[in-house]
Amino acid sequence: MGIKILHSADWQLGKPYGRFEPDVRGALTEARFDMIDTLGRTAAEHDAQHVIVAGDIFDTEGPEDRTIVQAISRMSRHGCRWWLLPGNHDFARNGGLWDRIRHKAGDKIVILSEPVPHEFESGAWLLPAPLVHRHNLEDPTALFDTMETPGASLRIGLAHGSIRDFGSRGETKNQIAPDRAKRSALDYLALGDWHGALKIDARTWYSGTPETDRFQRDDPGHALLVNVEMGSEPVVTPIRTGRFQWLVRDWTVNNQANFDAECDQLLGAIDAPNTLLQLTLAGITGLSDRIAILGRLENDVRHRLRLLDIRADDLVGRPSEDELASLAIEGTLGAAAAKLNDRIEAGGPEGLIAKRALERLFVEYNRQELP
Structure with a gap:
């Protein structure tokens, strides 16, 4: 029976x-x-x-x-x-x-x-x-x-x-x-x-x-x-029986190359259109790298997946000496960048705001430099 x-x-x-x-x-x-x-x-x-x-x-x-x-x-x-x-x-x-x-x-x-x-x-x-x-x-x-x-x-x-x-x-x-x-x-x-x-x-x-x-x-x-x-x-x-896969990933990244390798490995292993991803990023990178990392997530990875939930507050982008020097010759922009960097180094709630402001400053500066 x-x-x-x-x-x-x-x-x-x-x-x-x-x-x-x-x-x-x-x-x-x-x-x-x-x-x-x-x-x-x-x-x-x-x-x-x-x-x-x-x-x-x-x-x-x-x-x-x-x-x-x-x-x-x-x-x-x-x-x-x-x-x-x-x-x-x-x-x-x-x-x-x-x-x-x-x-x-x-x-x-x-x-x-x-x-x-x-x-x-x-x-x-x-x-x-x-x-x-x-x-x-x-x-x-x-x-x-x-x-x-x-x-x-x-x-x-x-x-x-x-x-x-x-x-x-x-x-x-x-x-x-x-x-x-x-x-x-x-x-x-x-x-x-x-x-x-x-x-x-x-x-x-x-x-x-x-x-x-x-x-x-x-x-x-x-x-x-x-x-x-x-x-x-x-x-x-x-x-x-399920169609969708809900993934949680926590990545510690130190530069754009490290992030790209992690990202490529993940995308190669999943069915992207049927994947929802909650991604937490942490680490310290150059400011340009942080901007590039978030740019790839927003402009490429997000469009491949069914859903992307990014949590990047703990990914710290610090301007290199060369990045600060490139702004220093811009007079007012350079002075603003220096002040924002000082606020970031001081930490606290104002430091977080300053970090976002400095990123935006670099984005806008790099945008106007494009041919």
């Missing part, structure tokens, strides 16, 4: 991405809907008849109608069956989101808004632990202990919550016993809430989000292909 399922979670459809420009926001939003098709195709390719989604299918309990219709229509065009569990973002309540979906969804979509076991194949039972509040003080999976599954060969749990303390990165409520699979005689426990694929033990996994949505890890989104056989540990295979 065995069953093959695709385990997913944390779709968070309708996520607003409010801090991004409209073109980036639109691309990220559409990628989350496209991800549903990716899951459907992946299930078909691997002969998995069931996709179980461990909560937070929607980003809020009141998504727009378009978000709901898009989700249902995307799921409905695939041959697999979709099992949807309310999480803390889209918790179940009477007259709420899940009633709206139930009225529109067909037979391929099963809403698990009640803690009632379902026999989704002969002898294989799915035990859901839907959240009915955003934060629950009790373990939402405690009911698994007493759920009756007559004639069960396989028991698969589906829940949303924190099985360990993730600190500020995860929910501190909805705590799940770390040995829940063993306690409740589960062959597999599919979890949602943590946004990266994570193995807790041989029978307990977080699938992570199928489409990464934050600067937190290099890995794109995944789903888990799970082959559960009676009497054996499940075979779990992560499968990439």
Whole structure:
């Protein structure tokens, strides 16, 4: 007796991405809907008849109608069956989101808004632990202990919550016993809430989000292909489903050549149009080098990537003696440059302003020198 399922979670459809420009926001939003098709195709390719989604299918309990219709229509065009569990973002309540979906969804979509076991194949039972509040003080999976599954060969749990303390990165409520699979005689426990694929033990996994949505890890989104056989540990295979990669890089650079080498290496290793990069620069360079580094980022790299977030306050550009000498012959410009350099050396808030002003002075001076 065995069953093959695709385990997913944390779709968070309708996520607003409010801090991004409209073109980036639109691309990220559409990628989350496209991800549903990716899951459907992946299930078909691997002969998995069931996709179980461990909560937070929607980003809020009141998504727009378009978000709901898009989700249902995307799921409905695939041959697999979709099992949807309310999480803390889209918790179940009477007259709420899940009633709206139930009225529109067909037979391929099963809403698990009640803690009632379902026999989704002969002898294989799915035990859901839907959240009915955003934060629950009790373990939402405690009911698994007493759920009756007559004639069960396989028991698969589906829940949303924190099985360990993730600190500020995860929910501190909805705590799940770390040995829940063993306690409740589960062959597999599919979890949602943590946004990266994570193995807790041989029978307990977080699938992570199928489409990464934050600067937190290099890995794109995944789903888990799970082959559960009676009497054996499940075979779990992560499968990439995400389009976008969110990278965080911290570079210490000392000159333009050093920066260009780092930059070329990165661009050669990524799928640039589908990459969002948060780049922090630190170090001390010549002022001309700093201007050239930021110029390449703004005029070249930014246009290659889906998004570039530059943090360069700790990249210090100090004018060389030759640079200062080139301005010194300019009379008033040279005097201004010297004063600004003195302010920079003194440090403090005025030093930061002076640094930006001196850079601007050099930019304008070099611009007028161009033929």
